[in-house]
Amino acid sequence: MSIWKHRHVTVVVSGGIASYKAAMLIRLLMKQGATVRVVMTVHATEFVTPLTFQTLTQQPVVTDEFTMTDPQHVVHVELADWTELMLVVPATANLIAKMAQGLADDVATTTILATTAPKLVVPAMNSHMFANPATQRNLAQLTADGVRVLDPATGMLAEGYAGKGRMPEPDEILNWATTVFLAQQTDLPLHGERVLVTAGGTREPIDPVRYISNRSSGKMGYAIAEAARNLGATVTLISAPSALATPAGVTRIDVTTAQDLLTAVEAEFKTTDMLVMAAAVSDYRPATTAMQKIKKQADHEPLTLHLTETADILKTLATVKQHQFVIGFAAETQALLANANRKLAAKKLDMIVANDVSKPGVGFNGDTNQVTMLRPEHEPVTTPLLSKAAVAEQILLTALQTREEE
Ligand SMILES: Cc1cc2nc3c(=O)[nH]c(=O)nc-3n(C[C@H](O)[C@H](O)[C@H](O)COP(=O)(O)O)c2cc1C
Structure with a gap:
């Protein structure tokens, strides 16, 4: 028995070097029995192809909301309503800033804004970007808005020096998401x-x-x-x-x-x-x-x-x-x-x-x-x-x- 069985999880992938780790997290969620759908920012597709996520999830990956293949449904609304838990992994400084402002200028941010499901954000970025007062201000705003934010890990960054900003390992993210998800099920x-x-x-x-x-x-x-x-x-x-x-x-x-x-x-x-x-x-x-x-x-x-x-x-x-x-x-x-x-x-x-x-x-x-x-x-x-x-x-x-x- 798993609390994830048949649960509707939407993973929003934004364009950071840790985007490839989202694939591993999705594998773990699928193993737990979750049904996972993926939304990618356009910049995320520079790092990982939608095909990877489509193959892993056996679901179409959403990268654009204006190509409407199903005239019955507006893409972001249908996905937002379907979602029971939203995981933004990795969350770029840019996406965090947009979320803090309530922007909706692409399918990722529009879906994030349109869902009432609990939102979990996993920031991953260069340590200076993370420490920047603007990013810290945006993260504080997200927390105040009820979004759960996972503190990044400290360690070697892709830039070749150590600092705080690394994305925690997928099993740690699953662990955290499980705790948060369960705590919300008060019944x-x-x-x-x-x-x-x-x-x-x-x-x-x-x-x-x-x-x-x-x-x-x-x-x-x-x-x-x-x-x-x-x-x-x-x-x-x-x-x-x-x-x-x-x-x-x-x-x-x-x-x-x-x-x-x-x-x-x-x-x-x-x-x-x-x-x-x-x-x-x-x-x-x-x-x-x-x-x-x-x-x-x-x-x-x-x-x-x-x-x-x-x-x-x-x-x-x-x-x-x-x-x-x-x-x-x-x-x-x-x-x-x-x-x-x-x-x-x-x-x-x-x-x-x-x-x-x-x-x-x-x-x-x-x-x-x-x-x-x-x-x-x-x-x-x-x-x-x-x-x-x-x-x-x-x-x-x-x-x-x-x-x-x-
Ligand atoms: C090689 C490379 C790696 C990047 N890694 C990160 C990252 O880890 N975190 C981050 O916040 N931005 C990173 N960026 C910058 C983002 O890609 C950039 O801010 C982009 O506009 C984000 O778009 P999105 O938030 O819509 O995905 C990186 C850019 C490049 C070229």
Whole structure:
């Protein structure tokens, strides 16, 4: 599930050296399921051909409003009304100035003026052009008009010197656009709420090169973070090592050990409305971490590692819990429901998601899962074997329903 699926996004491309990066952003939007249409300024066509965008979007590219192929519709009005979100990428100093003035002297500016959709502007230009008081004045005007402006990156410019004015990378732009777009959808069930998700398997160091960990891939936690975002929440993901990409619009905090994870969760918990502890946190860690790599023992003597319990995060949180709805996970290989029920009560959880990781298609690493949700004074609910994304959504919707009953 993606919040971009079937959404109507218009990308306005103006004539800067970063115009080619708009193609990459469009690819990312298309991958998320958006329907994208492109308007180009005449100067933009000097940098990238309309054919590139037409091929990527599988839609005609608008460069001129006076060649009316469809007598039923005026090009800019039809496009402006179709648009649900408008992205101006890259936005030249010139286009920004025109927008600030409300000019409409070509099809790009006319469409921008004619749409009521939210507008996101990504300035990209030479650092002196960006710092120029006129540009700064124009950007301040756009912000005052309710247009969202992404701050350019600082780095090497096409001119061969460093400065502020670079267009941020397409994945950063998508991230930002996702956050802005979601925040505007006030009818989503988790709108205005902060959801904290933990994911991945912690690593407890034995020595500088070895650690104790588990088979968690982080997929379930990442799916929950994404689902919470799609339901309108502001999401922070505390991630133990995982190879997965951060879902767009989600703030990720990286941790390694169980102790790091506890510290990070404690720092965020107060301002959280819902906590989902999907991380596989080590129950034990080596009592001491060797400063140097442990060598093979002489005479083939066995090596004994002394383990000590790690902090119990959920138990610690139970003592400071206020309004937060707390969801734990229980990955078990035997006596699933009995063990999960014990954990639910001992840790004062609002819900525990139990999964039997010994079953095929369930638990660690795979793309599917089947879970049983246990809540105090409720009958258990078992999902069918579903994609982790679908399971994630069911967990959050069940949590919301339970919270509403309270
Ligand atoms: C090689 C080249 C690169 C340019 N890069 C930029 C740029 O990155 N940002 C910018 O604001 N203008 C840039 N310009 C200037 C714009 O192309 C110029 O201001 C033009 O009038 C913008 O038209 P438009 O806003 O209608 O697309 C560049 C010009 C050239 C020739």
